[in-house]
Amino acid sequence: MVPITEVEGRRLALSNLAKVLYPATGFTKGEVLHYYATVAEVLLPHLRDRPLSFLRYPDGPGGQVFFTKNVPPGTPEWVTTAEVPRSEGPARMVLAQDLPSLMWAANLVTEFHTPQWLIGAPGAADRLVFDLDPGPPADVVDCCEVALWLRERLAADGIEAYAKTSGAKGLHLLAAVRGAVCEQTSRYAKQVAVEAEAALPGLALHRMTRSLRPGKVFVDWSQNAARKTTAAPYTLRARDTPTVSAPVTWDEVAACRSPERLELRAADVAPRLREYGDLLAPLLNPRTARPLPGEGR
Missing domain, CATH: 3.90.920.10 (DNA primase, PRIM domain)
Known part of the structure; x- marks a missing residue:
């Protein structure tokens, strides 16, 4: 029954x-x-x-x-x-x-x-996303180094980024944007990923070529495309253990020295919510959304 x-x-x-x-x-x-x-x-x-x-x-x-x-x-x-x-x-x-x-x-x-858009306006981006995917032997510790660089780079354009674990091996960076369509956020994200590779040549990679991935962090900008999707905040993942794509603080990102520090499971989330609330709540506030450089300013 x-x-x-x-x-x-x-x-x-x-x-x-x-x-x-x-x-x-x-x-x-x-x-x-x-x-x-x-x-x-x-x-x-x-x-x-x-x-x-x-x-x-x-x-x-x-x-x-x-x-x-x-x-x-x-x-x-x-x-x-x-x-x-x-x-x-x-x-x-x-x-x-x-x-x-x-x-x-x-x-x-x-x-x-x-997706990075709402049903009322398909293709009109309200999110910017980077999926930081480490190619072994690189791991989430290396992702954190790239994430910190990306945070500063986005801040230079007035865009505030927030981090969450992917629930798999890497990190996701999210930001609230306005006045752009997905083609524009994709173009901007690719340019920032190219700059990350130039600034961190032994670590960051913007190209999707799998043979280049080992030991590098792939800065996946492609999930900004209108047809693409990203694991939602707080979703459980289909992994060996019940890991969650969970928000983390920038202090945690900066302090990460071992992958275990940022492996968050279902049982970890409720205590973190009591301590921090929803660290991604600013993404839901329209006043935090920023235009891309040269778009809607």
Whole structure:
């Protein structure tokens, strides 16, 4: 019998709660759902009005993992969906606008990925993102060095960056922007990545060529494209352990001397929220958004 839970007046069938999804730690599906219920207050504002892409791992990261953008079969009628333009034709995607929708989506066992624009203005960028991806033997400690350089470089253009772990091996840098479309943020991000490679030639890399990656930090600027998505703040990741893409302070980035310092798991998030609140909350304040150099000034 599948247990039925009522969430804010919506009836949800939550299945297989005892199923172990993270064998390395014994973390169960029930714990996944509890985690999302716990962080919903800070997670939902970062998802709201952004069409969701799902990276699903219903049998854990060791099972089948697949990416879907279209509305999944069986989606309840009360879950908000919206038509989204795509090069191959419009598609209908899910919006997680409230707690019942979030818990329904979490029951699918998924990472949450979002674009850098809102559904009301597809392709009009409100976020700038850099995904710092280390090529072994480089690790997140090297990402931190690149992140600190990028922070200063963006600040020189009046743009304030915020950091979060990727939940995998690297770091994400995010900033609130206005008055630009995704083609412009992509162009600007690529230029900054090129400058990072020139300034940190033994460490940073802006080119996607895999043979160049070992020992370097790839400054991935490409996720600013309108069609691309990035792991959302506070999403669990399909890794061996229940790691989270979680905000970190710049002091933590500067002090990082070992990868373990910035490996944040589900159990770490609630205490951090009590200590710091949502470190990415400024991204949600329109007054913090800044124009790109030469755009909308």
